[in-house]
Each structure stands twice: as structure tokens, then as C-alpha cells.
Amino acid sequence: MQAASADLKAPLLLAIIVVLPLIVVAASVVKERQQRRSVAVAMTQGDPSQAPPIFRRYGCGGCHVIPGVPGADGKVGGPLVDLRERVYLGGVVENTADNLINWIVSPQRFSERSAMPATGITEPEARHLAAYLYAQ
Numbered sequence: 001m002q003a004a005s006a007d008l009k010a011p012l013l014l015a016i017i018v019v020l021p022l023i024v025v026a027a028s029v030v031k032e033r034q035q036r037r038s039v040a041v042a043m044t045q046g047d048p049s050q051a052p053p054i055f056r057r058y059g060c061g062g063c064h065v066i067p068g069v070p071g072a073d074g075k076v077g078g079p080l081v082d083l084r085e086r087v088y089l090g091g092v093v094e095n096t097a098d099n100l101i102n103w104i105v106s107p108q109r110f111s112e113r114s115a116m117p118a119t120g121i122t123e124p125e126a127r128h129l130a131a132y133l134y135a136q
């Protein structure tokens, strides 16, 4: 009887020591992601969940690596990673939500010789992409 309960104690203790911190860490990761997302939505008035098909429609992934968008592995421009931490966009303009949206619609507005083309994307569509990029 005593042996049996000792047998049970060790795995139970182990489960508590290992699993509990994992749950706490996972919960804080989820919370942080939700906060980033709501800040991104407030900044851009865009909807990140609408972004992946728009990235595909305008061929962004042919030129950029975009995390979370399958097949977006282009190397023509830099990877669109950690955009919220950048100081400048395209090396020429301050990284604000308005500038990011306008850059996506028309890079030449800021950088005449930029190799990034105006893709024909509309401003409301660019808002969704900006929301997605800032939410990462």
C-alpha cells in the first residue's frame, strides 16, 4: 500500500513541476500575442486575419519572406519580419502605420528609385497587411 502511493507521488510531483510552468509560459505567450494583435489593429484599423490571401494576390511573397504565409519565401526584398521594431521603412521614411500603409500602396512616393513596384493594391487592403505585419 505504502509502496504504491510512493510510486504515484514521484510522477505526480514531476508532472506538477514540469507541466505547471509550461502552462504559465504558454498562457503568457498567448496573452502577449493577443496584446500585439490588438495594438496592431488599433494602429492600422486593419484586420490581420484577412492578410494572407492579399499577400498572395499581390505577389508580395515572390519578393519577401513573410512569416506565417506559406510559399512567401522571396529574396528580392528583405524579410518582412519584426516590422513593429523597425525605425525606418525602406531606409528612407519613419516607421509609422500611415507610412507603412502608404509604402505598401506606393513605395515610389517615398523612394523614387525603390525596386519595389506599386502592385495596384488598394489602401484598405494595405491596412490589413500592415495590421498583420505589426501583429507579428
Ligand code: HEC
Pocket: 055, 058, 059, 060, 061, 062, 063, 064, 076, 077, 078, 080, 088, 089, 090, 091, 100, 103, 104, 111, 113, 114, 115, 116, 117, 119, 121, 129
Ligand atoms: C518585385 C519585388 C517586390 C514585390 C512584388 C514587393 N516588394 Fe516589398 N520590397 C521590395 C524591395 C526590393 C524592397 C526594398 C526596397 C527599398 O529599400 O527601396 C521592398 C521593401 C518593402 C518594405 C519595406 C521593408 C523594410 O525592410 O524597410 C515593405 C514593408 C514591403 N516591401 C512590403 C511589401 C508588400 C506588403 C508587398 C505586396 C503588396 C510587396 N512588398 C511587394 C520588393 C518587392
